[in-house]
Amino acid sequence: MDIKKFVDRRKALKLSQMKLCKGICTQATLSKFERNGRVPSLSILNRLCARMGITVDELNEDPASSIAAIRKRLNIIERDLMMEKYLKVQAALKEIDEAQITGIPLRMQFFYLRGMLNAVTNKKPDEVLFDFSQILDELDEKHQTIFTQLAYVGSGITYTRINQPARADFFFKKAHDFIRASLKETLVNEEYADYLRLLTLIFYTANYYANKGNLNLSDQLIDSGVALCSQNHVTYYLPRLKFLAAENAVQEKADRSDIQRLLSEALAFARLNHNQVIELRVAALKKGYVSRV
Incomplete structure (x- = not known):
């Protein structure tokens, strides 16, 4: 991360440390970042950069780690995960330096991918739930993005595997409620941006209810998924x-x-x-x- 670029921008705008950090963080936090390279939380850094009219990604010195390059890599990994190419996904995720992912949406995507891979490949529950907690407790605290729903499903898969049915049912019910609301949205919005992720939710939720013996609900979800595939030509x-x-x-x-x-x-x-x-x-x-x- 190019901290000099951050400092130069602040000075060019004639902003003191105290003025820049007012209402965002303490001056000590900002000083430690500028002097010692101690990076604050992403939410704080995003707000500091936004106040100066720049983005966190602009502070990244490595062109290979740009937001566009990382987004492309994560999207390829997500596609491979959908197609159950788990060994390929595992290898690709290991090549990504988590510290280079600074944008909140991309961090949520990364933690979702690693968490879901670990969930479906039966890794230790604490490893799975740690990644999902990054989304639920840190990056999407208000639970407004589809990544929260994906974290719910991954958590449900994990709790099913460790035989905690009440918790599994809790998370899959949340996912099912979201699916129903989202399917109504797709009827009026043909450019629904997250339809591939919605398909992920539909499949795993349908699979969960099939395993519970609720075949009627499972079949309904499957039919919705097939219709969504047809609607979006995927x-x-x-x-x-x-x-x-x-x-x-x-x-x-x-x-x-x-x-x-x-x-x-x-x-x-x-x-x-x-x-x-x-x-x-x-x-x-x-x-x-x-x-x-």
């Missing part, structure tokens, strides 16, 4: 949604032809998206289902 989640629908259909003892159709659709979309995980699951379910009928 196929990332179709393999997983169609496969989950096939699993539900088996549990519901649906017609053999319906189950076969869903499995065929899941396989077709898995091949289209190079999702080998779903291809293997389809093969296993086909084999198990045939042996039972």
Whole structure:
């Protein structure tokens, strides 16, 4: 971080330390930052920079760590996470220096990705919940962004795994309420910005309720997810949604032809998206289902 750029900007605006930090932080906090490089909290630093008409990212000396470059890397990782390429996601996250991510939205995205990866790959609960707490307790204290909802779902996955059903149900109910409200918004706003993340919420919530035996609610969520994919012309989640629908259909003892159709659709979309995980699951379910009928 280029602290000299920060100091030069303050002096160019003829702002004293006391005037710049008034209502934001103590002068001692600002002095420690300018003299010793002790970076204050991101919320404080963002407000100090905003008062001078600059952004935190402008203080970053490394062009490779610019907001655009980091956003691109995180978006690629998020896409791979949706397609269950967990080893690739793990390797990519390890290459990112958390300290270089200064913007609050990007930090939330980073903690969501690392937390969700750890949740779905059965890492230690405290590791998972620590990342989500960064969002819930620090970066989105008012719980207004979709990253809070994603943190709820990841927390629900973790509490399900460690057999704390009341807590899991608490978080998934919050996610379900958000999904219902968001789906109404997509009916009037075709450019809903977070539809891919909404699909993530829909899939994991549908999967949760399927495992609880509430197949009707799960099917409703799956149908909403498929409709959202169609509306936005995306196929990332179709393999997983169609496969989950096939699993539900088996549990519901649906017609053999319906189950076969869903499995065929899941396989077709898995091949289209190079999702080998779903291809293997389809093969296993086909084999198990045939042996039972």
